[in-house]
Amino acid sequence: MVADTFELAGVQYRSRLIVGTGKYADFEQTRLAVEASGAEIVTVAVRRVNITDAGKPNLLDHLDLKKLTILPNTAGCYTAEDAVRTCRLAREAGVGKLVKLEVIGDEKTLFPDVPATLEAARQLVADGFDVLPYVTDDPVACRKLEDMGCKAVMPLAAPIGSGLGIRNPYNIRIIVEQSSVPVIVDAGVGTASDAALALELGCDAVLMNTAIAGAKDPLLMAMAMKLGVEAGRAAYRAGRIAKRLHASASSPITDLIG
Amino acid sequence: MRVQINGEESDVDAGATIADLVARLGLGGRRVAVELNRDVVSADAWSTTSLRSGDVLEIVHFVGGG
Numbered sequence: 286m287v288a289d290t291f292e293l294a295g296v297q298y299r300s301r302l303i304v305g306t307g308k309y310a311d312f313e314q315t316r317l318a319v320e321a322s323g324a325e326i327v328t329v330a331v332r333r334v335n336i337t338d339a340g341k342p343n344l345l346d347h348l349d350l351k352k353l354t355i356l357p358n359t360a361g362c363y364t365a366e367d368a369v370r371t372c373r374l375a376r377e378a379g380v381g382k383l384v385k386l387e388v389i390g391d392e393k394t395l396f397p398d399v400p401a402t403l404e405a406a407r408q409l410v411a412d413g414f415d416v417l418p419y420v421t422d423d424p425v426a427c428r429k430l431e432d433m434g435c436k437a438v439m440p441l442a443a444p445i446g447s448g449l450g451i452r453n454p455y456n457i458r459i460i461v462e463q464s465s466v467p468v469i470v471d472a473g474v475g476t477a478s479d480a481a482l483a484l485e486l487g488c489d490a491v492l493m494n495t496a497i498a499g500a501k502d503p504l505l506m507a508m509a510m511k512l513g514v515e516a517g518r519a520a521y522r523a524g525r526i527a528k529r530l531h532a533s534a535s536s537p538i539t540d541l542i543g
Numbered sequence: 544m545r546v547q548i549n550g551e552e553s554d555v556d557a558g559a560t561i562a563d564l565v566a567r568l569g570l571g572g573r574r575v576a577v578e579l580n581r582d583v584v585s586a587d588a589w590s591t592t593s594l595r596s597g598d599v600l601e602i603v604h605f606v607g608g609g
Binding site for chain 2 (some may be wrong): 331373380
C-alpha cells in the first residue's frame with residue numbers, strides 16, 4: 286500500500302496532526318504531549334527575551350529538532366506590518382522559512398483580519414516565505430491566499446481556544462473542493478470527534494493547541510487526537526455510505542422462520 | 544550611551560556591537576533573533592553592527608504557542 290502522506294511546502298509528512306506548544310504546565314509536559322500526539326510539525330510563538338533573566342532554558346531545548354518541523358506563528362499580531370516583522374525575526378532565529386501567518390482583527394473572538402492577512406501574505410510570499418495562513422472559513426479568502434502563493438490554507442473551525450468544533454462543515458467542504466494546496470483546519474477543535482470530522486471532510490490535516498493542553502489529562506488527549514485524526518482520515522479514504530432517511534436492513538430479509 | 548532593548552532603556556558601552564550586547568546578556572549561542580530600528584540584523588552581521596545612542600532593539604526567541 287502506498288504510504289498515506291501529505292505534502293506541505295515540498296516535505297512529506299505522515300502525521301496529519303499539527304500541535305501547538307502553548308499553555309502546558311512545563312516543558313517536560315509539552316515534550317510528552319507532542320510525543321503522544323505523533324505530530325511532526327509543532328507551532329511556536331515569537332516573543333521578547335526577558336533580558337534580565339536571559340539564560341533560562343528555552344522550549345526548543347526540550348523538543349527533538351531532528352524529527353520535528355518548527356512552525357513559528359505570528360500570534361498576537363494585529364497588523365500586517367507586525368506579522369511580517371515577526372516572520373522575518375523567526376526566520377533569522379534559524380528554523381526555516383515556514384510560517385503560520387495570523388493577523389488578528391478582534392480581541393474577543395480572535396477572528397482574523399482578512400484584508401490584513403492577505404496583505405501580509407503577499408509581502409511574505411514575495412520575501413520567500415512558505416506561508417500557512419490562519420483565516421476565516423471563507424472560501425473566497427482561501428482562494429485568494431492560494432492564488433497569491435500560500436503553501437496551504439488554514440480555515441478556523443471555531444474561535445481559537447473555544448473548543449466549539451467545526452461550526453461550518455459546509456464551508457470547509459467547499460474550501461476542500463476548490464483548493465489545490467493542503468487545507469488544514471486550524472483552531473476551535475475541542476475533542477477527538479472534532480478532529481475526526483475535519484479529516485472526514487477531506488481536510489489534509491488539523492492544527493490544535495488548547496484542546497490538548499487544556500484537557501484534564503493532556504497526554505491522554507494527545508493520544509485521543511492522534512487516533513481521531515487517523516480514524517477520520519481512514520474513514521475519508523474508505524468512502525462513507527450515503528445518508529438515507531429510512532432503514533436498510535443489515536440481515537437477509539428472506540428465509541426467515543415461518 | 545542609552546539604547547532601548549525590548550521596550551526598556553538600557554546603558555551600553557559606546558562603540559558596542561550587537562554581538563557584544565548579545566554576549567553581555569548571556570545570549571551567546573542561543574537561538575535568538577535581533578531587530579535594530581525595525582530591521583532584522585542577521586547573526587553574521589552582529590559583530591560588525593555598532594550601536595548608536597537612541598537605537599531601538601528587539602531581541603526575541605521562541606516560546607510555547609499555538
